[in-house]
Amino acid sequence: MSTTPPSFAELLRHHRRAAQLTLEQLAGASGVSIRALSDMERGRSAGPQHRTVVALADALALSEDDREQLIDLARSGRLRDHWTRPTGLCELPRSVDDFTGRAAELAWADDVMHAGDAPGAAGVALITGAAGLGKTTLAVHTAHVLRPSFPDGLFFVDLYGMSPRPLTADDALMQLLRALGTTERHLPHDTLERASVHRSLLRERRVLLVLDNAGSEEQIRPLLPAGGQSRALVTSRRLLAGLEGVHRLSLGPLPLVEAAELLTGILARRGSSDGGSAVGELAEFCGGLPLALRIVGNRLVSRPGWRAAEFADRLADEERRLDQLRAGDLKVATAFGMSYKQLAASTQRVFRRLALVPGRDFDATLAAVAGGASMEGMWEALDELVDLGLLQDSRSGRYRFHDLVRLFARDRLHAEERSSERDALTVTVTSWLLRMATVAGRWFDPAYGRPDPPDADLSSSEEADHWLRVNVDNWLGALRAAAGGGRQADVLDCAESMDWFSDRWMHAPHWHEVFTLGSEAAAALDDPARQARQLNLLAWVHLVPRDDLETTLRYTAQALELATRSDATAQVASAHHNAAGALRRLGRPDEAIAAETRAAELFKAVGDIDTYGQCLGSLGSCLRDSxxxxxxxxxxxxxxxxxxxxxxxxxxxxxxxxxxxxxxxxxxxxxxxxxxxxxxxxxxxxxxxxxxxxxxxxxxxxxxxxxxxxxxxxxxxxxxxxxxxxxxxxxxxxxxxxxxxxxxxxxxxx
Missing domain, CATH: 1.25.40.10 (Tetratricopeptide repeat domain)
Incomplete structure (x- = not known):
């Protein structure tokens, strides 16, 4: 009568008892955890890895025959587990055929996934970034590329982190344990026990987990491997700053070249060539956002009669751009909207009001003015927006929108706030910026002395200089808005305050616009003396930064006529001074010396010794060049x-x-x-x-x-x-x- 051969669990337990070892003692001698040993002896782990069985055989000092029998039973258990494991659970999605770029990011992921064993969560790669940047696409593509390195399986779980009802850690563990071969009968009921079994299984295998769209640290932490050869690739719109010991990658937009390459690859399916310039324009309008690029490509592929150039013309209209970035169930606005819904109501208000900032970036002080919040509340709101990828921050303490996110914020502003509120906020932001720019500019005007700014701590000329330079897009945008809104007095005050500061930053490209707006404002105010001053500044722009000497002389002639008519002696002198500079460089030294001498006399007569000194220097240049x-x-x-x-x-x-x-x-x-x-x-x-x-x-x-x-x-x-x-x-x-x-x-x- 034949006897049934023992199972792996029975044989292991028999050998341990024969060696008179407790579980703790065998664990200490073999390096296998007590939990793993307990699972083996209870039959929950019928096919442990070969290296684990060898370590146990060595610790038990088994004979050659007993050793081979134990190893054979473990091998049979692994085969049995492989063929009985449920298939199709947590299966990896397909990778897109036209994946483009991201070479540095792929190399980074490969390095993390192949790094040596380390305690804790060293084998976890976390990819974060705003909606639409292609985090999931990158993670899935990486997993497919790395498939040969993970023979025990690749598993994908969407955690629905941006959903109103994200997947719980407990439910995610249940999915993963089933995919790893744990039967319903052996599934622990307690979340902590499930996490422990999950970690034990990962430690014994070489598995890659792709945990997509994580919403919080609490959701993701129980799912991560804790040593061994298994790895995890996590994506999230949030920074998940509380996760310790993970390798972090902040994903940004595609560079323009790669964006155009991706779009070209998608459009190849149309069977017709689209102009390279049109594709480049489309890529630029998409701001390097892979979701937007794919939508544009899909729309063109699905409509063979459309021309890329015509679609580029549609996207050129900022008012309609977000509406055009949709294809079937793919919508850029929907992707941003999911992040927007995660925000507290107060942060939503700040987010949409920041669309009123005229420049490309801003600091927390300007954000507080636009958002109508205290500084303490603003820091919290900015942190929340950065955490969700709706704002980008920098080491310099400044923040900026992605261009498409800014359009989304503006749409939310128009949808959720009354026009009267928007108009009032625009005036508030514009007025603050113009006041700040005017105060900062006057730091360099000797006629004003040391300003006492009411709204900001500009305690030195260095701080004023820095503020004007880093906020140039903002105060220049405010100047344009004020000019368009008929606030000519504010425009002229600001333009006049830039007179002396423009000398410090003479090659900046915007002075022609600043002083043109100032001249137009003075004309609208019917103030010829102040208009002459702005025309003299325009003459300076063409004399020094632009080196357009004939235009300089045209402006000085206009300034001289207005200044003479209004008895503005200082501006008559300035016109002569600027004309002298142009005449000198045009090779007309006698005329230049005469004009500069006249300018010096007039400035000295009106007591403007500062500019008189400049005339002496210019007169020296005339003599030198002669x-x-x-x-x-x-x-x-x-x-x-x-x-x-x-x-x-x-x-x-x-x-x-x-x-x-x-x-x-x-x-x-x-x-x-x-x-x-x-x-x-x-x-x-x-x-x-x-x-x-x-x-x-x-x-x-x-x-x-x-x-x-x-x-x-x-x-x-x-x-x-x-x-x-x-x-x-x-x-x-x-x-x-x-x-x-x-x-x-x-x-x-x-």
């Missing part, structure tokens, strides 16, 4: 004496501005007169003062002059260094042509 180098040097030395005389009447801030420039001109004249050593020392001192005073444009020009002098003196290494520094400064101020020229001179020096 070849009258000794007279020019005498003129610059007189200016140097003026700005260093405490009793001269020159404002200290203006003196600090003119001093290094005057010193540089003295150095240039010394060089022209053949005093090279003295010139080099003087220019070096001037460049140091310019760097301390943050005057990059004259600093770059002086560095270039110094470099040439050093080269003439045979000091080649110093010359190269000066040219390289000049290139860096030119690059920083946006003068790319001059930067390239200096780089070539640096490399060409012998």
């Amino acid at each position: 070849g009258r180098h000794s007279e020019a040097l005498e003129q610059y030395l007189g200016l140097w004496a003026l700005v260093n005389d405490d009793r001269s009447g020159v404002t200290s801030s203006v003196a600090a501005f003119i001093r290094p420039i005057a010193l540089a001109r003295i150095g240039e004249c010394l060089a022209l007169l053949g005093h090279h050593s003295e010139a080099i020392a003087t220019l070096t001192e001037a460049i140091t003062l310019m760097e301390e005073g943050q005057l990059p444009v004259p600093q770059a020009a002086s560095l270039q002059t110094l470099a040439a002098l050093l080269g003439e003196e045979g000091r080649t290494g110093e010359s190269r260094h000066a040219y390289a520094r000049a290139a860096e400064v030119y690059q920083a101020v946006g003068d790319i042509e001059a930067a390239d020229r200096c780089r070539k001179l640096a490399s060409a020096a012998p």
Whole structure:
């Protein structure tokens, strides 16, 4: 009569007892956990991994025959488990055929998935980002690529994190345990026990879990592997900052090149070629958002008669863009809407009102003005918006919308707030920005002295300078809105406040627009004297940053006529001063000297010693360019004496501005007169003062002059260094042509 062969569980228990070992003792000797041993002896784990069985056989000191029998039973159990495991549970979705780009992200995921064993959740890759960025697509594609590395299975669970009823951790565990082969009879009833069994099974196998659309740390934490060869790839719109020990990837939009490549791949199914420029436009309108790109591609593929260029024309209209980004059940607005619904009501209000900010980015202070919230409440709202990917933040403390998210916020604003509320909020934001810009600009105007801003802590000219630069899109947008709304007095005040600051940032591209709006506002207010001032500033724009000398002379002629008619002596003088600069560079030195001399006389007569000093410097330049180098040097030395005389009447801030420039001109004249050593020392001192005073444009020009002098003196290494520094400064101020020229001179020096 034959006897039934023992099961793996029975044989393991027999050998343990024969060795007179407790579960704890065998666990300690083999390195296999007590929980895993208990599951094996109870038959819940009938086919443990080969390395586990070998470790147990070694710990039990089994004979060769007993060892082979135990290993054979485990192998049979694994085969039996494989063929009886429920199929089709948690099956991985298909990967799209036209997956494009994301090379760096795929390499990152591969590195994490193949990293060595480590305790805790070291084998967990978390991909976060806003709606529509393709997190799920990336995770699924990665899993398919990595399939050979995970022979025990790839499992996918949608956690519905943005749904009103997300999948609970308990339900997710039940799905995964069934997929891993646990029968209903052996499913623990308690969530903690299910999590423990789940971790035990993962530790014994090489499995990849794709946990998609996680909504919270509590939902995801029980599902993660805890050591061993199994890995987890998690996606979430939330940052899930509470998860410890995970590898994080913040997914951004596709670069424009990859976006166009993805769209081209989708459109290949149309069987007709679409113009590259139209595809590029479509990709740009989609902002690198894969969901939007796929919608655009699908709409064009499903309508062969449409031309890509015509669809691009539709998307060009911001008012209709979100409506056009829909194809069947795919809608960009719906994806954003799911995130929007997760927000608290107060944060929803902040989100939609931030659409009123005119620029591309903003800080928390401006957000509080637009959102109508306290700073404390604003920090909470901004954190919530960043956490859900509805805002992007940066290390500089500034925030910005993705272009399509901004359109969604604007749609919500129009849908959920009355027009009277929107108009009032627009006025509030615009007024605050114009007031801030005007106050900041006056920090540099010697006529105002030290401002006392009521709404922000701009305690120094450095802070005012920084605010104006980083918020230029915002205050310029406010200036346009105020001009369009007929608020001409506010526009003119702001434009006038930029007079002296524009010297510090002369190559910024927006001064023509600022002073044009100022001139139009002054004309609307029927104030010819103030209009003349704005026309003189426009003349300066074309004289210095734009180098359009004939246009400079046209503006000075208009300014001179208005200023003379209104007895605005200072503006008559400014017109002569700007005209002199253009005439000098047009090679008309006698006319330039006459105009500059007249300007200096007029400024001195009205007591404007600050601008009088500038005229002396310009007169020196006229003399220098005429070849009258000794007279020019005498003129610059007189200016140097003026700005260093405490009793001269020159404002200290203006003196600090003119001093290094005057010193540089003295150095240039010394060089022209053949005093090279003295010139080099003087220019070096001037460049140091310019760097301390943050005057990059004259600093770059002086560095270039110094470099040439050093080269003439045979000091080649110093010359190269000066040219390289000049290139860096030119690059920083946006003068790319001059930067390239200096780089070539640096490399060409012998």
